[in-house]
Amino acid sequence: MKKNLYPAFSVLLVDDELPWLRSLTMALNGEGGINNIIQCQDSRQVLDIINEQNVGLVLLDLTMPHVSGEQLLTTISETFPSVFVIVITGMNQVDYAVRCMKVGAFDYYVKTNDVNRIITGILHAIRIIELQRESRDVRSRLLTDRLENPEAFSDIVTTSKKMFAIFQYIESIALSKQPVLITGESGVGKELIARALYKACAYDKPMVSVNIAGLDDAMFSDTLFGHKRGAFTGADDSRSGLVEQAEETILFLDEIGDLSQSSQVKLLRLLQDGEYYSVGGDQLKRTKSRFVLATNHDLLSKQQCGEFRKDLFYRLQTHHIHIPPLRERKEDIPLLLEHFVKAAAHELGLKCPPNIPKPIPALLSRYAFPGNIRELRSIVYDEVCRNKIMLSADGFKDVINYRQEIESNPDACILGDAAILQVFLNAQRLPTYSEVEDILTEAALDKAGGNQTLAARMLGISQPGLSKRISSCKNRINK
Structure with a gap:
């Protein structure tokens, strides 16, 4: 944005007392963060300003020469019903407040040295105006x-x-x-x-x-x-x-x-x-x-x-x-497949992306993709690494079948607690935590055919977490 104004609409301050206009503007700028402000000392200019500017909120004094605040309030309510008006006046009388609220004022405040309560009320009005405008904008955009x-x-x-x-x-x-x-x-x-x-x-x-x-x-x-x-x-x-x-x-x-x-x-x-x-x-x-x-x-x-x-x-x-989820918008799968194949080919430095056989999009559309677009991307990247000329429909089919098997029976490829314990009891020495981590990482990658997303799911960790463990394992080997 060239100039960051808050709110998106203008707040019009109307008062014949210049010191009050200045002090209220400073308070709104400082405490309220409101900087889209128009000042007006002459009440005769108010209606023209509202008509010409994007005014959403008017802060209005009652006692002014030429045109009184009450007259302006009535006219604004009738002519510009979407514009909110908050009365801020020195008249601390209940009957004035009641009369203004009946005519259409959003709120009524008495001028005071403590402006925090006034600012809170102004911010509340701004939020309501924003919501109303957004609601109208949503309806109009959906119709266009x-x-x-x-x-x-x-x-x-x-x-x-x-x-x-x-x-x-x-x-x-x-x-x-x-x-x-x-x-x-x-x-x-x-x-x-x-x-x-x-x-x-x-x-x-x-x-x-x-x-x-x-x-x-x-x-x-x-x-x-x-x-x-x-x-x-x-x-x-x-x-x-x-x-x-x-x-x-x-x-x-x-x-x-x-x-x-x-x-x-x-x-x-x-x-x-x-x-x-x-x-x-x-x-x-x-x-x-x-x-x-x-x-x-x-x-x-x-x-x-x-x-x-x-x-x-x-x-x-x-x-x-x-x-x-991706399973609810399967029409995106062919586009995403082509996009990820090109991206993987570019990352691998291939001159041309591998060809995509016609059965592959239909094959992928039959899979639920519990990992959604991220899972599709990992499958495609892995297959492009394996087949740089033409993608293999059988390769995709094997991966999907394996993933479906894990989804339906997640414990199928996991040893029971007793079996795991027996492995360590029969060992001559217990491995260190780092060694166990390296062994598990290597075993999971081997079972998953090198697919990190699938290996991470077997280990019960996130894919970024697995990537960190692989890097740590490589660093320990290099040392």
Whole structure:
């Protein structure tokens, strides 16, 4: 964005007292982070400004020369019903407040030196206006059946109508500041969707991403909020957190379903109020980051069994994108197959990608792909490594049959506890942990025919975890 304005619509301040206009503007800029502001001292100009500018909220004084605030309130409510009006006046009388609310004012405040309560009310009104505008935008975009910025989705290989509907929804919420929850099974491409949203938002600063699975409460706070010097042992210097680094861009938090209850409380306050404290700090900070969160967990089930906070669960439902699994959009398999074959050939330095026999797409379409697109990619890359001229339909068939066998009977290739124990009891010496890790890694890769995704599933670890173990094993051998 060339200029980062918040909110996307203008907030019109109307008051004949210039000092109050200046002080309220400073407070809105500082405490509220609101910088899309228009000032007006002459009440006769208000209707023209609303008519010509993208005004969504008017902060209106009642006692002004020329045209009174009450007259303006009535006219605005009748002529511009989508524009919210908050009355901020020095008249502390109940009958005035009641009269204004009946005419159509969203809220009523008395001028005071403590503007925090007023700012809170203004931010609340802004959120409601944003939601109303987003709702209208979603309806209009879905009716047009087109994309305004198709380049934002160029990295996602699909021909699915379900995915196209998701793209339309992403465009409709691009200008919103509300958090976005992305759900879907492992391997469906949640981070790709987050990056598509980032591109649709057209931020100048790069997106900031972090996987928060496995972070304890202390690590979660330090990673997101940073710390002050001396906050804990080893904190020799102050460090900014990812929230501060992601100011005015997207902060993508992956695997939020694994957060502890205490971390969930901190995340809720961050999303709800945009406020946080750095570790060891006593200064309240505000953020303009846009939060995008992802999980492969069923948050509703976790919430119902008490593992996920109810208030955080409902806070995350403002914008929700659920990515369908690959088995529900099998029309994408031929496209993805061709895409991954070309990518693998390029990575291996082949002059031409191998040919794809016609039976292979149909063969792959009969497989459920529990690992979704990530699993398809691993199968294709492995086959391209084996067959650099023409892919083998039999090779794909063998891999799929083997995976289906493991899915239906996961214990088929695993020794029982007693058998495993007997192996060690009969040994002359017990192997070290490192040796056992190397033996298990090698055995799993051998059983899986070199396929790391399948080997990782046998070992009960993630594919990145297996890759680290393979690297560690190679390093020990080289030493």
